[in-house]
C-alpha cells in the first residue's frame with residue numbers, strides 16, 4: 001500500500017485544491033500509512049535483535065493476554081511493550097527533521113537569530129540521541145522510558161518525534177495504538193526465523209533517508225506459529 005501511495009504526486013494539487021476533501025484525504029493517507037509501517041518494521045527488528053527485551057515482551061503478553069486474541073484496550077496493560085515502541089521511535093524517528101516550519105517572527109534561539117520568514121527544520125533525531133541528555137543513546141534500552149515521565153506527546157523537548165504545538169502530528173493517538181497492537185500480535189503469535197540462518201545479533205539495521213527514515217534493506221523473516229510458553233522458555237535458555 002505504501003508503494004501505491006508514494007506513486008501519487010505530492011505536488012500535483014494547485015493552491016485551491018489543497019483544501020479539497022480529496023487532497024485532505026490523500027494527505028492523511030500519505031502521512032498515516034508509511035510512518036506507521038516504518039515504525040512497525042523497526043520495532044520488530046529491534047526486538048528480534050535484542051533477545052532479552054523480546055523475552056520480557058513475550059512474558060508480559062503471556063501474563064496479561066495469554067493465547068486469546070488481543071484487543072485494543074489490552075494495550076493499556078502492556079507498559080513494557082509501550083517502552084519498547086518508545087525506544088524504537090527514539091532511535092529511528094520516521095520523520096527525523098519533522099516537516100518544514102516557518103518562523104512567524106524574528107526570534108533568538110541559543111544566541112542564534114532566526115529572522116522572520118526563515119524556514120526551520122527541527123532535527124528530532126539529534127535531540128533524541130544527544131549523549132548529554134540520554135544515557136548511552138546508541139543502545140536499545142526500553143527501561144529508560146519506564147516510570148521516566150518522558151513521552152512523545154510534545155511536552156518533553158528532548159523527544160518530539162511527532163512534533164510539538166499546533167502543527168504536531170494529529171495522528172499520534174491512532175498511530176501509537178496501531179503500532180503497539182500490530183507489534184504485540186506479531187510477537188505473541190509468531191516466532192521469527194532468519195531465512196539464511198544468520199544470527200539475529202548481526203541483524204542489519206542500516207538506515208536510509210528519503211521522505212522518511214526507513215530500513216535500508218528489507219527485514220526478511222520466516223514466521224512460525226508459536227506454542228507460547230515452550231517457545232518463551234527456549235528464548236530464555
Ligand code: HEM
Pocket residue numbers: 027028031032033035036039093094095098099100161162163164166167168169170171172174175176179
Ligand atoms: C508512527 C507514526 C507517525 C509518526 C512518527 C508521525 C510523525 C509526524 C510528524 C513528525 C509530523 C510533522 C509535525 C511537525 O512538523 O511539527 C506529522 C504530521 C502529520 N501527521 Fe503524522 N505521524 C505518524 C502517523 C500519522 C497517522 C496515523 C496519521 C493520520 C491518520 C498522521 C497524520 C498526519 C498529518 C495530517 C500531519 C500534518 C499535520 C499538519 O501539517 O498540521 N500521522 N506526523
